[in-house]
Amino acid sequence: MSAQHEPVPHAAEASAAGDAHVTRPQEYDAILLAGFGGPEGQEDVIPFLRNVTRGRGIPDERLEEVAHHYRHFGGVSPINEQNRRLREALEQELRRRGVRQPVLWGNRNWAPYLEDTVREAADAGHTRLLGLATSAYSSYSSCRQYREDFARALISTGLAGRVQIDKVRQFFDAPGFVEPFVESVGTAVSELRSQGLADDEIRVLFCTHSIPVDDAERSGPRDQDFGPGGAYAAQHQNVAARVMERIHQEHDEQNVPDWEVVYQSRSGPASQPWLEPDVCDRIAELPAEGVRAVVVSPLGFLSDHMEVMWDLDEEAMEAAQEAGLQAVRTATPGVHPAFVSGLADLIEERMAGTEPNRRTAETPLGPWFDVCRPGCCENVRAGFKPAAAGVAP
Numbered sequence: 001m002s003a004q005h006e007p008v009p010h011a012a013e014a015s016a017a018g019d020a021h022v023t024r025p026q027e028y029d030a031i032l033l034a035g036f037g038g039p040e041g042q043e044d045v046i047p048f049l050r051n052v053t054r055g056r057g058i059p060d061e062r063l064e065e066v067a068h069h070y071r072h073f074g075g076v077s078p079i080n081e082q083n084r085r086l087r088e089a090l091e092q093e094l095r096r097r098g099v100r101q102p103v104l105w106g107n108r109n110w111a112p113y114l115e116d117t118v119r120e121a122a123d124a125g126h127t128r129l130l131g132l133a134t135s136a137y138s139s140y141s142s143c144r145q146y147r148e149d150f151a152r153a154l155i156s157t158g159l160a161g162r163v164q165i166d167k168v169r170q171f172f173d174a175p176g177f178v179e180p181f182v183e184s185v186g187t188a189v190s191e192l193r194s195q196g197l198a199d200d201e202i203r204v205l206f207c208t209h210s211i212p213v214d215d216a217e218r219s220g221p222r223d224q225d226f227g228p229g230g231a232y233a234a235q236h237q238n239v240a241a242r243v244m245e246r247i248h249q250e251h252d253e254q255n256v257p258d259w260e261v262v263y264q265s266r267s268g269p270a271s272q273p274w275l276e277p278d279v280c281d282r283i284a285e286l287p288a289e290g291v292r293a294v295v296v297s298p299l300g301f302l303s304d305h306m307e308v309m310w311d312l313d314e315e316a317m318e319a320a321q322e323a324g325l326q327a328v329r330t331a332t333p334g335v336h337p338a339f340v341s342g343l344a345d346l347i348e349e350r351m352a353g354t355e356p357n358r359r360t361a362e363t364p365l366g367p368w369f370d371v372c373r374p375g376c377c378e379n380v381r382a383g384f385k386p387a388a389a390g391v392a393p
């Protein structure tokens with residue numbers, strides 16, 4: 001780490017005490033919604049993919065393969081529009097509650113870039129920003145990389161040390177995130193039952209992004225063991241179990257269908273192990289297990305972006321058709337009122353410095369840390385990069 005990187009703030013108040021949760025009220029000038037970003041026309045597709053894979057040695061054949069998914073939809077990913085809507089809905093919800101801070105939006109991989117948003121925020125006099133990444137679980141891609149994005153934005157704009165960016169905790173088990181899945185999966189199961197299918201003929205597949213096993217093992221804090229697949233796999237297992245438990249309670253049935261967590265959108269060289277099983281591989285095996293209908297729930301995603309529209313709506317649905325299975329793909333949270341309200345709760349919780357025992361969490365793993373613990377979601381491939389909003393290093 002060079003001297004110019006020193007001033008990146010590491011959520012100073014909390015790390016000094018080593019607290020997992022910030023329990024003093026915090027003043028913030030603005031909320032910074034951090035998205036992945038996506039192309040908005042055919043000419044954006046390759047530059048966008050180069051941004052995503054910058055420095056990671058993803059071969060051009062793979063870029064072309066992925067470009068084709070985007071080209072199929074006119075080169076437009078719906079993700080930016082989803083985030084514009086989420087930004088608007090969240091700001092409205094905060095206004096309704098009397099919270100006056102603006103919600104600003106910036107992306108990792110496409111305009112509006114976080115760098116520009118942070119510079120504009122500082123120009124407007126905002127020096128304390130509360131980051132909120134559009135990603136619910138712990139892993140390098142979904143947690144630490146957003147913290148690196150914040151640090152890079154501060155360093156490249158020369159604002160490190162003058163502007164501070166903290167980050168809202170990972171919200172995989174926040175009630176507002178879980179609720180839309182309870183609703184959509186519950187409805188899908190009820191409909192299949194009403195068509196005469198028995199529970200043992202229905203399988204619920206909770207789908208999330210595959211990541212390298214190496215990243216998964218390092219997800220979450222360094223000093224805690226979450227079992228195979230690390231915090232990333234454990235969080236998904238726990239949320240999926242909770243969704244099915246809630247459906248069981250709310251639908252007053254004897255039982256619920258069997259369910260599994262499966263993975264999608266694997267990339268990287270074949271020699272590198274990624275989390276398995278793949279959603280399409282599992283679908284192909286289900287008829288031999290007596291299954292006749294599959295519910296595909298995108299548990300790892302916030303909105304219907306390209307990973308959902310291509311890998312699930314095209315590929316997984318095709319796999320189901322080939323297997324002779326009936327298939328339903330259920331909704332992502334999007335701008336579901338419970339989800340938007342849940343995010344506003346998390347923002348208010350952080351501003352108030354709410355005591356841990358008064359925070360809500362739907363699984364025994366939470367409520368997750370406000371301030372990332374040492375080594376949280378490390379990535380040895382990417383090498384060391386400065387990261388905001390955590391305990392150093």
Ligand SMILES: CC1=C(CCC(=O)O)c2cc3nc(cc4[nH]c(cc5[nH]c(cc1n2)c(C)c5CCC(=O)O)c(CCC(=O)O)c4C)C(CCC(=O)O)=C3C
Pocket residue numbers: 036037038039049052053056058062066077078079134135136139141142209210211212265266267268300301305306307
């Ligand atoms: C955990 C995770 C999430 C969920 C959490 C979150 O939401 O953040 C996520 C989301 C997304 N991933 C997305 C797109 C892509 N991900 C790629 C590549 C990768 N993703 C990874 C992980 C994740 N990704 C990983 C380990 C790689 C390998 C390269 C690397 O080590 O980083 C590539 C490169 C091409 C390829 O190799 O497939 C693309 C184009 C989009 C945008 C979709 C749109 O435009 O609508 C979104 C929301």
Ligand SMILES: [Fe+2]
Pocket residue numbers: 138139143144220372376377
């Ligand atoms: Fe993390």
